[in-house]
Amino acid sequence: MDEKISASPLSPEDQAAEEKKSGQEDNPLTVLSGQSVQDSHHPADVAERLELLSLKEQVDLVTALPLDQAAEAVAELDEHTRVGLLESLDPDTAAGIVGEMSPDDAADVLDELDEDHSDELLSKLHLEDAEEIRSLMAFDPETAGGVMNTEIIILSQDLSADEAIRQVRSGIEDKEIPYYAYIVDRNEVLVGVLSLRDLMLCPPRTHLKDALKNHELISVVFDTGKEEVARVIGHYNFMALPVVDHEGRLLGVVSHDDVIDIIQELASEDMLGMVGAGPGETTDTPWFDSVKMRLPWLLVNMLNSALAAAVVNLFDGSIAQMAILAVFMPMVANQAGNTGQQALAVMIRQLAMEKFSRRKAWWAVVREGKIGLANGIILGLLVWTAVFFLTGRADLALVMVTALLTDMVLGAFAGASIPLLLKEMGRDPAQASSIFLTAITDGAGFFLFLGLATLVLL
């Protein structure tokens, strides 16, 4: 089986080259047990090798693996590979693999399949497991409930520390979050969290209820957005964040690895969304899916740039008289666009990491305006000099600089405001923001430059 796992479509030469490479100093990963990563049995590595195989090879390999190893590797696959693989496996094997996953992984995986297929697999599971997975699938995947784990250590507040440790030792094996114990009252309401360290340091007869004194408890309600969950965990440096219902009853826990995934996902969504690519796109997304996700925003961009073109069209007489205007016109718009994008990027990242008060948002917009103005003045002086020396016309240089400076300040304000406005409207602050920004800086830049030129020069 080992041989199979290591099988990779690389030619022997490539493999030798790869191995030589990994022996070089620039490979920072050391696997001290003497295995190379190539042979690693870590599910993430098995998954990576699986992704390089053909579907048929994937099916053969996964069928040959022990169920628990197969389950862990399948949980690590990227979505497209996983869906294809699960559809090609025989249903009993697929159900066996899903059944071995932690309930939250199983729910995520089944959510990706079409309903008939996921129902079929669920019907093959133990009734109890299926029910737990179904209840997790009921949560919106964009919320805390949709990402939480349920395999956690739960202890009653009436236990003594000694009893608690015994209970932990007997049941800890299956738990996904083995470093915290969640303490509840008789109504399953969460009353506190103790780390195993806290528990080990407790005097044996202390009641857990009393051990919780002076511990602050922070939790989120199940319908909290993933974005907010990531922000809370980042803010408090938590390793895991409990999730409760509206009555405070413990439902599960969002753990550190989920949070890393959420943060990466949100960072991708922001960067991709800003330019109108699909929020979940990777280089593994089937290319035609990408076409469908990007096309609508390219159309919006086309309409926006048609508006800017209409502005230019207002001044076609001026351009016919003075073709040099068409030469300088894109520079104004481009520079203001770049200024605005800098403001945009700073605001989008800040919104990803922090909750803004109105006051702080306002100051941030003013700050961007000042930066745009300062950069605009410095660049304006350079541009005036360059245009004057190239064309010998002080008036043209002045028109250019006035339009540039005004458009840059406008771009800075627009770049800073668009994410705030989108958020205020309940939308993703990044979505297509760059496209809207460009529409503003292009349209305004062309209008200012050509309009001033028509007034002053012609």
Added chain:
Amino acid sequence: MDEKISASPLSPEDQAAEEKKSGQEDNPLTVLSGQSVQDSHHPADVAERLELLSLKEQVDLVTALPLDQAAEAVAELDEHTRVGLLESLDPDTAAGIVGEMSPDDAADVLDELDEDHSDELLSKLHLEDAEEIRSLMAFDPETAGGVMNTEIIILSQDLSADEAIRQVRSGIEDKEIPYYAYIVDRNEVLVGVLSLRDLMLCPPRTHLKDALKNHELISVVFDTGKEEVARVIGHYNFMALPVVDHEGRLLGVVSHDDVIDIIQELASEDMLGMVGAGPGETTDTPWFDSVKMRLPWLLVNMLNSALAAAVVNLFDGSIAQMAILAVFMPMVANQAGNTGQQALAVMIRQLAMEKFSRRKAWWAVVREGKIGLANGIILGLLVWTAVFFLTGRADLALVMVTALLTDMVLGAFAGASIPLLLKEMGRDPAQASSIFLTAITDGAGFFLFLGLATLVLL
């Protein structure tokens, strides 16, 4: 003291409004111990409130706090606030606060101060603490060594499980990573990692050496870049990653909260770098620092767009004859630029999360080319129809569509290739990539459109 912590510059009306807000359902954060976040003693919350105070109020409050609480709160402050505060505190208090921090936090904080000031504070610390902090400061802050913690549980492989648990219980209190024990041999070479769970489940007399069987060990060398560290932890879903020297001796551990910070930082760097903003900029960065960080890239952008303008200038005769060319010209460039930015964003995010093989990189570039071509054909048909109906000129429409389609495919290839090329050159794959991309799509778009128009239409 509580009153002081809660002091905020909000007016009573604002505060009431804030409190009312936090009672609403859309506040997802529940603090079940009955305190509001406003009164929270969590260092992250104290830090947040500190940031709203004047420097004088900050100094008064921090001086009044117990040293350990002050240290934790100061470690959570944003860099600019922290530097200002430490410079204003009396040196003994400042040194006391730094001395209470974990050594890795202390090293980070002292790195931010100017050398004289940090030497002064170090000279006031215990010799041993100062030495540990100095040794951490020697690591490049952009590497694993620069972010690692050193307060970890280290156990000799010759201990029995029982002895190990006793040792852990006696020394665990000060450890920052209390859920893993790092097992070393006589030469301090790391031989394995056991979770406290593993340890609790071990038969009492097992030697740790034997408990490590079948555990894979993955670690990084201290000079590994932060980016790679984040990728490894994300890939394996690790909670903490050991850092070793070139001989395999254990130096420290990068922990989950460091990784969340690294991932957020890298995501910011990518998004900000892409458009030429400063990699570490936030809305708290002093505005003039932002001017200085952004100006160089705005200048590069200016030069790039001057090149594009020079291309337009080649065809000023054509534009003078046919001003409509200036109307459609920006649409071609803008649409290709957007297409390229979508490819750019996908590649930058992928490079942030995964190590690319050459083969995979090549496929990703081809994939973007196909997407650009498909979107180009669809948009091209629309544009042909629109231009034909607006101008009645089939030949102009054809020139426009040919230039658009070619520039979009070029933009897609350029957007996908630029991050790979930058990386290949050992540079940050995101840095100013959007600026270079725009230069290509603008220059080529103008050249293709105006050149074809000159050949075909005039």
